[in-house]
Every structure is written in structure tokens, then in C-alpha cells.
Amino acid sequence: MKLDKRVSEILERAFGGVSPGKEDCVYLLTFPQASPEAAAIRTAADTLLRRKSENSAIILGQIGVEVSGCEGNCRFCSFGKDHTHFKSSKMDDEELERQVHSFCDGGDLYGLYLLTMHDYDLEHLLHAVALSKRIAPPTTQIWVNVGDTEREAFVEMKKAGVTGVYHVCRIGEGMDTSLDPKQRVRTMHNALDAGLELYTCCEPIGPEHTPEQLVENMFIGIDMGITQHAAMRRVAVEGTPLAVHGQISDLRLAQIAAVVALASFNVKTMMYMGIHEPNLLGYISGANIITAESGVNPRDLHEETSQGRGMDLAACRRMLFECGFDYIRRGDESKIPLTFDYLRQTKSV
Ligand code: SF4
Numbered sequence: 001m002k003l004d005k006r007v008s009e010i011l012e013r014a015f016g017g018v019s020p021g022k023e024d025c026v027y028l029l030t031f032p033q034a035s036p037e038a039a040a041i042r043t044a045a046d047t048l049l050r051r052k053s054e055n056s057a058i059i060l061g062q063i064g065v066e067v068s069g070c071e072g073n074c075r076f077c078s079f080g081k082d083h084t085h086f087k088s089s090k091m092d093d094e095e096l097e098r099q100v101h102s103f104c105d106g107g108d109l110y111g112l113y114l115l116t117m118h119d120y121d122l123e124h125l126l127h128a129v130a131l132s133k134r135i136a137p138p139t140t141q142i143w144v145n146v147g148d149t150e151r152e153a154f155v156e157m158k159k160a161g162v163t164g165v166y167h168v169c170r171i172g173e174g175m176d177t178s179l180d181p182k183q184r185v186r187t188m189h190n191a192l193d194a195g196l197e198l199y200t201c202c203e204p205i206g207p208e209h210t211p212e213q214l215v216e217n218m219f220i221g222i223d224m225g226i227t228q229h230a231a232m233r234r235v236a237v238e239g240t241p242l243a244v245h246g247q248i249s250d251l252r253l254a255q256i257a258a259v260v261a262l263a264s265f266n267v268k269t270m271m272y273m274g275i276h277e278p279n280l281l282g283y284i285s286g287a288n289i290i291t292a293e294s295g296v297n298p299r300d301l302h303e304e305t306s307q308g309r310g311m312d313l314a315a316c317r318r319m320l321f322e323c324g325f326d327y328i329r330r331g332d333e334s335k336i337p338l339t340f341d342y343l344r345q346t347k348s349v
Contacts, residue, residue: 029211045286118147154194164197204234230274261286
């Protein structure tokens with residue numbers, strides 16, 4: 001089988017330690033999802049990321065601690081204030097404790113995200129962080145996924161024990177959302193300035209986005225020095241304005257994740273690569289982060305996403321095992337062998 005010459009050269013260079021730049025990434029994304037070139041791109045990303053991580057993957061948990069009709073008003077999100085059906089609520093301590101225990105008691109969670117809306121109550125969040133820190137083992141990091149935030153508030157979060165922040169300047173930010181793209185990027189800098197790690201994502205990817213748009217978006221984080229990158233497709237959530245465009249396939253998402261992985265794996269601080277939502281193809285295309293979710297979720301209409309789109313921990317462990325990872329890593333980078341016996345011990349099968 002003969003591959004496109006330029007693709008072969010780009011992948012050769014990646015194996016030699018040189019990541020593709022913007023133009024090459026656009027080129028890689030022009031190939032159809034079922035082409036031999038797309039398969040080669042996915043395989044190269046998979047091989048390089050497994051090498052970098054000693055064939056290990058990490059499991060994250062996400063808990064939505066606060067919900068309201070969100071001012072961000074993103075036209076793809078179930079919380080957008082003009083189209084949401086969710087009522088405002090904050091998770092109480094009892095429920096938060098129950099959920100933190102359910103994520104952390106197995107001892108193999110790398111990081112736990114606390115999710116809020118764009119506008120959020122900092123005191124409530126800091127309280128939730130403190131409570132989560134008390135319950136989670138020291139091998140589980142605490143992270144936040146919050147709206148635009150000043151440096152001072154991030155400093156408070158760091159003091160409370162937060163390791164890192166998920167933040168994104170989305171594709172179509174300012175057009176498909178009511179938020180200012182410059183402020184989104186400033187928030188990412190604020191997090192880094194406060195000494196927090198930065199996790200980002202090329203998202204939310206829809207069928208109408210061009211390779212150029214995807215590449216511009218993925219390089220925002222790469223140029224900034226992220227610790228984690230990811231790719232997320234836009235889920236056509238019923239009732240959200242952009243659902244009309246439909247969705248890309250898991251296979252196309254895997255190709256995009258592979259290109260993000262190739263473009264970012266040489267960033268010094270870059271450790272792990274995510275894919276949303278988790279799917280088998282993504283974990284054989286460079287992704288090695290899987291996220292279990294409970295509480296509210298922007299891609300779901302259920303108030304408890306573990307009863308809807310969200311995956312539980314057992315399903316996450318099983319998916320990583322099926323994709324051939326040798327280890328699960330904890331938040332201190334220690335490794336747990338991912339064997340069938342481990343699945344049995346953790347009641348994951
Ligand atoms: S994606 Fe985030 S900022 Fe946008 S509406 Fe949803 S919760 Fe708000």
C-alpha cells in the first residue's frame with residue numbers, strides 16, 4: 001500500500017521528534033476519515049503517545065457542583081440560558097461527599113474535576129474544593145472547570161488545593177457563544193500566572209468546521225504550554241440551536257484527536273491527551289485520558305448524567321483495558337497494572 005508522500009514525510013518527522021506545524025496539520029485533516037492516510041495518522045499518534053506514557057492511561061472524574069441558566073448561552077450546550085430546561089441549583093455537602101467517595105474510593109482516579117457554569121459562586125466552589133480534598137486520597141488531584149476568572153481567584157483556588165484548570169477558547173467563540181474570545185484566552189493566561197496547570201481542548205467540533213478552523217483552535221493551547229490537550233465533538237443535544245448541523249462520527253473525531261496529539265506531544269509540559277466523549281477508536285488514535293461523569297453535564301439533558309450520556313468508573317476501566325493499555329496512572333504518576341484481574345477486583349466486569 002502506498003501512502004501520500006507528504007503524509008509519510010510528516011509522520012516520519014513526528015517519529016524523529018518533530019511535531020507537525022499548522023500547515024501540515026491542515027493537510028492531515030483534509031484526508032477522508034476512512035482513507036489509508038487517516039488510518040496511518042491515527043496509528044502514528046497512538047504509537048507515539050503510548051511510548052511517551054509507557055502505555056498508560058488516566059481516569060478523571062467530573063462532578064457538576066452548580067447549575068443555572070448560563071450567561072455563556074452557548075448554542076450547543078444544554079445550560080445556555082435562552083434554551084435550558086435546568087433549574088438553578090447548587091450541590092449540597094451530603095451529595096458532594098457521596099459523589100466524591102464514589103469516584104475516589106477505588107483509589108485509581110488521577111484527577112477530579114469540579115464543574116460550574118460561566119458565572120459561579122467562588123465561595124461555594126472553594127468549599128467544594130476543601131471538602132473534596134478532605135475525602136480524596138493524596139494520589140487524586142483536584143481540578144476545576146469554571147468560567148472566565150481573574151488571576152486572584154485562581155490563586156485562591158491554588159491555595160485551596162487545586163492543581164489545574166480546564167479552560168477553552170472554543171471554535172466559534174463569540175459567535176456561537178455570548179462570551180469574548182479574548183477574555184477566554186486571558187483566563188487561560190490567568191490560570192498559568194497563578195501557578196496552575198492548564199488543560200484545554202479543540203472543541204466543540206461540528207461537521208461544518210474546516211480543517212483551518214480546527215487547526216487555529218488547537219494551536220491556542222499548544223502555543224501556551226498546556227499540560228493536557230483533547231478533542232471533543234459537539235453532541236447534537238436536542239433543543240440546542242446548533243443540533244441542526246448534526247454530528248461528526250467517532251472515526252473523524254479520532255482522526256482529529258490524532259492530529260491534536262501529533263501537534264502537541266512535544267510540548268514540554270504536555271502529558272496526556274483526552275477525547276470527548278470517550279470511544280474505542282479514540283483510544284487507539286493517541287488519546288489516553290478517559291472521563292467518568294456525574295451530576296450535570298453540558299452534553300446531556302439528564303440532571304444526573306451517569307443515568308444518561310456519562311460513563312461510570314467501571315465502564316472507563318473496561319474501555320481502557322479493551323484498548324490495550326498496560327497501566328492506569330494515579331495523580332502522583334504511580335502505576336496500577338491494568339489486568340483482567342484488576343477489572344475483577346474493582347467489580348468492573
Ligand atoms: S458551555 Fe459552559 S459557558 Fe457555555 S453555556 Fe454551557 S456551561 Fe455556560
